[in-house]
Amino acid sequence: MCSAINGVLPLRLSCEGLANPGRLHGEVSTNVTGFRAQRSPQHLDMDLAWQELMAITELQEFEVPNENPFEAIPYLSMEPMVSQGGFGMSQPQPESIPATCDAHPAAVYENAYPDMMPPYQRLNPHMDMHYSLPVPGGHGSSRMLTSTQAFHPPLMSLLEHMNMTTRSHGFAKDGVINLHCTGQIKQACTDDLESDSGLSLGSSPPLASPENVVHGVPSYLPADVMMGYAESESIGEQCRMRQSLLGSVDYHQSYSSFPGTSFPTTANMQPVNQQTYQPIASVKQPVLPTALHDLQLNSSGLTRLGSYQSMYQKPKSSSVSVPLSRDERRALALKIPFALDKIVNLPVDDFNELLTQFTLNDAQLALVRDIRRRGKNKVAAQNCRKRKLENIVHLENELGQLQAQREHLTRERLEFQQNLAVIKCRLSDLYTQVFSQLRDEEGHPFSVDEYLLQLTNDGNVYLVPRNTALEGE
DNA sequence: ATAATATGTCATAGA
DNA sequence: GATCTATGACATATT
Numbered sequence: 001m002c003s004a005i006n007g008v009l010p011l012r013l014s015c016e017g018l019a020n021p022g023r024l025h026g027e028v029s030t031n032v033t034g035f036r037a038q039r040s041p042q043h044l045d046m047d048l049a050w051q052e053l054m055a056i057t058e059l060q061e062f063e064v065p066n067e068n069p070f071e072a073i074p075y076l077s078m079e080p081m082v083s084q085g086g087f088g089m090s091q092p093q094p095e096s097i098p099a100t101c102d103a104h105p106a107a108v109y110e111n112a113y114p115d116m117m118p119p120y121q122r123l124n125p126h127m128d129m130h131y132s133l134p135v136p137g138g139h140g141s142s143r144m145l146t147s148t149q150a151f152h153p154p155l156m157s158l159l160e161h162m163n164m165t166t167r168s169h170g171f172a173k174d175g176v177i178n179l180h181c182t183g184q185i186k187q188a189c190t191d192d193l194e195s196d197s198g199l200s201l202g203s204s205p206p207l208a209s210p211e212n213v214v215h216g217v218p219s220y221l222p223a224d225v226m227m228g229y230a231e232s233e234s235i236g237e238q239c240r241m242r243q244s245l246l247g248s249v250d251y252h253q254s255y256s257s258f259p260g261t262s263f264p265t266t267a268n269m270q271p272v273n274q275q276t277y278q279p280i281a282s283v284k285q286p287v288l289p290t291a292l293h294d295l296q297l298n299s300s301g302l303t304r305l306g307s308y309q310s311m312y313q314k315p316k317s318s319s320v321s322v323p324l325s326r327d328e329r330r331a332l333a334l335k336i337p338f339a340l341d342k343i344v345n346l347p348v349d350d351f352n353e354l355l356t357q358f359t360l361n362d363a364q365l366a367l368v369r370d371i372r373r374r375g376k377n378k379v380a381a382q383n384c385r386k387r388k389l390e391n392i393v394h395l396e397n398e399l400g401q402l403q404a405q406r407e408h409l410t411r412e413r414l415e416f417q418q419n420l421a422v423i424k425c426r427l428s429d430l431y432t433q434v435f436s437q438l439r440d441e442e443g444h445p446f447s448v449d450e451y452l453l454q455l456t457n458d459g460n461v462y463l464v465p466r467n468t469a470l471e472g473e
Numbered sequence: 474a475t476a477a478t479a480t481g482t483c484a485t486a487g488a
Numbered sequence: 489g490a491t492c493t494a495t496g497a498c499a500t501a502t503t
Contacts, residue, residue, distance in 0.1 A: 326481090348491060378481060380493055385480085387494090 327371045334364045336371075343368055344375030 324332065328340055336343070337358050346354060351372065360368065435448045451463045 374482065376492070377483080377494095381481070381495080383493085384495055 327367075327374060330367055331371060334367050336360075336364055336368055340371060340375065343371050344379075 331340055331343075337360075338354060342354060343351070355365070355368070431448045435451075450466050452466050454462050454464045456462065
């Protein structure tokens with residue numbers, strides 16, 4: 001490399017242009033030491049050309065490399081381009097420098113693009129606005145994400161609307177179906193259909209399994225209880241009924257076989273706080289579900305269905321009857337003395353307090369806890385699915401933005417490559433002019449193919465014979 | 474009849 | 489340890 005210095009031509013290029021970033025077209029005062037001092041029209045052209053050349057060198061980020069004054073390290077960033085384009089100034093190139101601009105710029109400089117981005121920003125200040133766009137992994141990306149989060153409120157309302165729509169639709173459909181079944185037949189059909197193959201209930205005690213209530217009659221429960229919702233009564237009558245049931249030998253013996261279980265009495269079945277827990281006897285006769293209504297009409301002596309059902313009745317805006325859910329029917333069957341929404345929604349302390357208000361048997365207690373668990377999990381599942389949808393929508397939105405950004409960057413890259421190709425063509429022309437002038441005015445048979453530009457520590461550029469430079473490498 | 478979708482439920486993990 | 493919440497997986501209902 002040092003031998004290259006010895007063989008350096010008397011062409012010394014002062015890189016003043018480097019101190020004037022962005023001044024590509026004109027006012028850069030550039031000296032070409034070793035050239036003529038006079039300014040012929042040709043020289044003026046040459047000056048202009050050199051100004052452009054200096055801008056090119058600035059574009060390529062000529063920097064003082066290290067203590068080795070002629071190392072080509074500053075050019076390394078151009079290496080991909082050099083290797084393909086043949087515009088090398090520091091690396092030995094077997095190809096000759098093209099004198100014309102016939103090469104397709106985009107294809108030639110494709111690989112050089114990433115390294116060229118920062119100089120391009122300075123070269124064309126107008127491009128700053130383009131490249132200030134959020135870059136993946138950069139700060140701009142987070143800013144973009146933040147902007148997309150503004151999407152959420154309308155999405156939430158949309159999803160709420162979707163949930164309400166589908167829900168009400170499903171209930172209406174059930175109501176229509178119920179019209180075709182009557183009484184216990186319908187209920188038996190429904191419960192058979194709901195025989196809960198999906199219910200492992202392995203975590204629940206056997207007593208808790210409501211299917212035991214409907215399908216298999218546990219020995220500890222009275223027969224009338226097992227008839228379930230078919231004979232729901234008010235609390236008072238229920239207790240009176242149960243007082244009478246206490247005389248039932250079968251029930252009492254079987255029920256007393258469960259230690260710690262006390263059958264509800266009139267006293268302990270009454271809610272302590274009737275305002276809080278809504279005295280059931282005071283509830284008006286509700287609009288019964290069709291099956292229950294048929295049952296009420298068809299079952300002689302079983303005409304008081306309203307009280308329990310009223311607790312489990314879903315609020316509805318129209319006269320369309322809403323069928324009871326499975327848990328509601330189970331609760332009705334086991335005469336759970338409070339509303340399901342309380343079971344599900346009360347805080348745990350209030351829920352436990354509510355349980356203390358009543359003396360529930362094991363089956364009732366297990367059912368109540370299952371209802372609470374399932375109810376909470378149902379809400380959790382709904383929330384989970386809603387969040388999933390929101391995430392999907394959010395990601396789709398983000399994807400759209402990223403695709404738009406990518407298209408924008410692609411356009412910018414193409415534009416940059418075109419500009420760069422023009423500049424490199426001008427540089428090539430400039431080389432040709434320089435060597436042509438050297439031949440004409442100094443009689444030196446220089447050929448553009450025979451020399452390389454090399455940069456010194458002080459920012460000067462030297463033309464070094466290619467073979468000498470090769471020796472120095 | 475069948476696929477797609479919605480919903481409920483269970484099991485499980487983590488807070 | 490009990491409770492709650494989130495979530496995957498599965499079953500069933502609905503479209």
